[in-house]
Structures are given as C-alpha cells and as structure tokens.
Amino acid sequence: MAVMSPRKAAAQRDGQSLHDLLVETAQKMIATHGTAGMTVREIARMAGVADGVLYNHFSDKEELVARALLEHVRTTEAELGDLPVAGEGTLEGNLRRHLEFGLALHAVIVPAFSGLLGQPKVLERFAEISERSGYWRDRLLTYLQEERTLGRLRPESEVDATAAMLVGYCHASVMAAVFPHTGPLDPPTPDAVVRAALDGIAP
Numbered sequence: 001m002a003v004m005s006p007r008k009a010a011a012q013r014d015g016q017s018l019h020d021l022l023v024e025t026a027q028k029m030i031a032t033h034g035t036a037g038m039t040v041r042e043i044a045r046m047a048g049v050a051d052g053v054l055y056n057h058f059s060d061k062e063e064l065v066a067r068a069l070l071e072h073v074r075t076t077e078a079e080l081g082d083l084p085v086a087g088e089g090t091l092e093g094n095l096r097r098h099l100e101f102g103l104a105l106h107a108v109i110v111p112a113f114s115g116l117l118g119q120p121k122v123l124e125r126f127a128e129i130s131e132r133s134g135y136w137r138d139r140l141l142t143y144l145q146e147e148r149t150l151g152r153l154r155p156e157s158e159v160d161a162t163a164a165m166l167v168g169y170c171h172a173s174v175m176a177a178v179f180p181h182t183g184p185l186d187p188p189t190p191d192a193v194v195r196a197a198l199d200g201i202a203p
Contacts, residue, residue: 019057022047026068027075031108035122036115038065066125069112073130076108083139086146091153092194095166098140099190102170105136110174137167162197169193 025047029038040061044051058064080101084094116122144159153159173187188196 017057018049018053022049022054022057022064023067023071026064027071030068030072030112031075034115035065035069035112035119062119062121062125065116065119065122066129069116069122069126070130072112073105073109076105077136080104084143086143087150087152091147091198094143094147095194095197096190098143099166099170099193102136102140102167103173103190106170106174110171137163140166165197166193 022043026038026043029043029046038061040054041051043061043064044054054061054064058067083101084097088094113123141159141163144153144157144163147153148155148157148159169188169190176187
C-alpha cells in the first residue's frame with residue numbers, strides 16, 4: 001500500500017488536522033487490535049504519514065496513545081446510548097440498564113487497558129487528560145445519590161458501597177472473559193445483582 005505524504009494525509013479529510021488524524025488512527029487501531037505492541041511506526045504507517053510527524057503534535061508516543069484511549073472510551077460510551085434519569089422508570093429497571101451499560105463498556109475497554117499494564121506512563125497520561133465527571137462509575141453514583149434525594153431510596157442507603165458493588169461486578173464479569181481461569185464457574189446474573197443491591201441480604 002502506498003504511503004501518502006504528510007501534506008496529502010493532512011488533506012485527507014476536510015478540515016481534519018494531523019493531530020486529529022493521528023488520534024483517530026490510533027483509536028481505530030485500539031478498537032480493532034488492542035493496545036499491546038502499538039508502535040509509532042505502525043501508527044504513522046496506518047495514518048499515511050512519516051514517523052517523525054507524530055512528534056510535531058505530541059510530546060511523545062505515550063501522549064498519543066493516552067488521547068486515543070480516551071477517544072476510544074468516549075466513542076464506546078456514545079455508542080451505548082443514554083443512561084436512566086433519576087425519578088423516571090423503576091429502580092430495578094434503571095439499575096439493570098446501568099449494569100448492561102457497564103458490562104458492555106468494560107467488555108470493550110478492559111482489554112485495551114490490560115494491554116498497557118507494562119506501560120504505566122500511558123496510564124498516567126490518561127489519568128491526567130481524562131475528566132472524572134464523565135466516568136460511568138461516577139455517573140452511576142450520581143444517579144444513586146439523586147434517587148436517594150428524591151426519596152426513592154432509603155435516607156441511610158449506602159450509595160457509595162452500592163455503586164462500588166455494581167462496578168465490581170462488571171469488572172469481575174469482564175475479567176473472567178478476558179482471563180477465563182480467574183472467573184467464577186457460575187457467575188450471578190445482572191438481575192440477581194440488582195435484586196441484591198435493592199433488597200440487601202439481611203433477614
């Protein structure tokens with residue numbers, strides 16, 4: 001496949017800068033092949049630019065991969081649709097929707113993050129540029145807090161612990177798929193987890 005010149009690559013899409021082109025290219029590579037083994041040369045080749053062009057727009061490879069990873073998370077969340085609004089629908093249905101969202105989100109992003117375990121600088125850059133307010137787990141906690149304020153949950157409800165339990169279930173379920181030998185033989189269903197969260201386990 002012929003490699004385009006940087007100038008031609010820059011004009012590949014109307015108004016798209018080389019910065020955005022490189023982020024988009026790296027994001028697509030993460031979506032299709034994961035993050036393990038990504039190289040500057042491979043990203044540049046897929047974008048159709050010279051290897052050194054990357055350093056004109058990013059301080060290093062870690063910044064580019066971190067921004068591509070953030071775009072991967074945002075794109076995935078946008079494709080998963082809206083989350084419930086507090087006060088609407090049923091608590092059970094809303095929590096089930098949150099779990100469906102969380103499971104689908106983790107199924108996409110956990111493999112991408114697991115490929116970066118040996119690259120802590122990328123994870124540090126990701127933490128620096130990402131906005132905590134947009135994370136699903138924070139949106140889940142906010143939803144539970146709002147339901148408590150509306151009186152649809154008990155005033156003493158431990159919403160922080162509930163959110164941690166639901167997020168942990170998503171982590172455990174997806175990790176079991178990525179690393180089958182670490183998962184439970186018969187994991188609970190989302191409905192069972194929702195019932196446990198709403199009903200508790202004490203008699």
